[in-house]
Amino acid sequence: MKIVGLITEYNPFHNGHKYHIEQALKQTGADYAVVLMSGNFVQRGAPAIMPKHLRTRAALSAGASLVLELPVCCACGSAEYFARGAIEIFDALGCIDSICFGSECGNVEKLDQIARILSEEPEEFRRSLQKNLKNGLPFPAAREMALAEYTGDPDLAEILDCPNNTLGIEYLKALHRTGSNLKAFTIQRKESGYHDTELSGTLSSASAIRHLLVEPEGMTHKVTGAILPEILNDQIPASFFAIMEENYLKRFPVFANDLSLLLKYRLLSETRESLTQYADVTTDLANRIMNRCNELISWDQFCELLKTREVTYTRISRILLHILLNIRQKNMDDYARTTFAQYARILGFCKKDAGLLTALHEHSRIPLITKLNTAPPLSGEAVAMLRQDLFASDLYESVITNKYGTPFIPAPSQPLVIL
Secondary structure (H helix, E strand, C coil): CCEEEEEECCCCCCHHHHHHHHHHHHHHCCCEEEEEEECCEECCCEECCCCHHHHHHHHHHCCCCEEEEECHHHHCCCHHHHHHHHHHHHHHHCCCCEEEEEECCCCHHHHHHHHHHHHHCCHHHHHHHHHHHHCCCCHHHHHHHHHHHHHCCHHHHHHHHCHHHHHHHHHHHHHHHHCCCCEEEEEECCCCCCCCCCCCCCCCCHHHHHHHHHCCCCCCEECCEECCCHHHHHCCCHHHHHHHHHHECCCECCCHHHHHHHHHHHHHCCCHHHHCCECCCCHHHHHHHHHHHHHCCCHHHHHHHHCCCCCCHHHHHHHHHHHHCCCEHHHHHHHHHCCCCCCEEEEEECHHHHHHHHHHHHHCCCCEECCHHHCCCCCHHHHHHHHHHHHHHHHHHHHHHHHHCCCCCCHHHCCCEEC
16 A cells, blocks of 8 residues: 655645646555645635635545645744644654655755755855855845855756745755655646736636635626636636535635734734744734734735835734734744644545555554544643644634624534545
């Protein structure tokens, strides 16, 4: 039995994701694809556009055998924490043979070469990086220039310009730093770029699809519901499109601005000192947040207000999520000191792949959680992590209930997705 792990967000699920699952199984020769997916909040510092259980159903209907939830502290953490948490969980499951991720580069050897340099930080590379930072370059530009100077290969350094490449390098760094035996594969991204906001062929980016859902042209509302923009028909697998239609303007879309009032309430209850207890909040940023708190109109507007040349919009948004979701620096330090692999929470699976579940139960070194009321005993750190996940789930569900008038489903009552 061979099993490939996929680290995903599916925000939302589209044809490119289906292609990734199919190619991952083909390239690795795996019998099963296990997906580790962000829950209701994602790494770009925003709520997922649709609930995790809908995205789980999409993955299972497109060829995945099992979907697990990446804990929220990793899902909305930095790329390093996002990657480290995923790799540690896959490694702790004990039966995953490989990971397969998408990249613009499509060459795992080149990505691994960069990953080793960034992990080991040779003295010459480190000196070059410090010199570039002292000269006023932002960290990404300083790192790229240092890599070009150290390797003598500007083309290799330019690989860092692309977001999927960068995340893939973080996966490879995590593999090296944890001493994992997982083998890495990559699939080259096709047709569209990560940040593209225009549809492209039938393999458009998630960004382009989200952009269309924000301002759908020609969208019509009916007494019985609403119609998705027809152009999405070509971008979403047929097996999932009907589910999207059924849930449109009932369970999704959810946007960062839907959290604006919740954020304002949270900030009004904080002080400069208390803000610095949250993950990644510096004293300088805490001061700026408190000084401008009364100017908060919307989530997007506040991020724009707080960002600087050194601190990007995305990083600000992630930090505000840490504040809203009560993710504290002490939590992250505790997990980093031990492991982010405290448990594996199952969101859904295919009945025909029961052999995979058997293998997980036999080999996993961490608790497997299917139902919360029958969860195995957990350590103190695992309990803290799980509480964060449940709080995030209930907060997201509250937004859906308020926005669309649908019944509230508490996290313990959210059913497994079984196909």
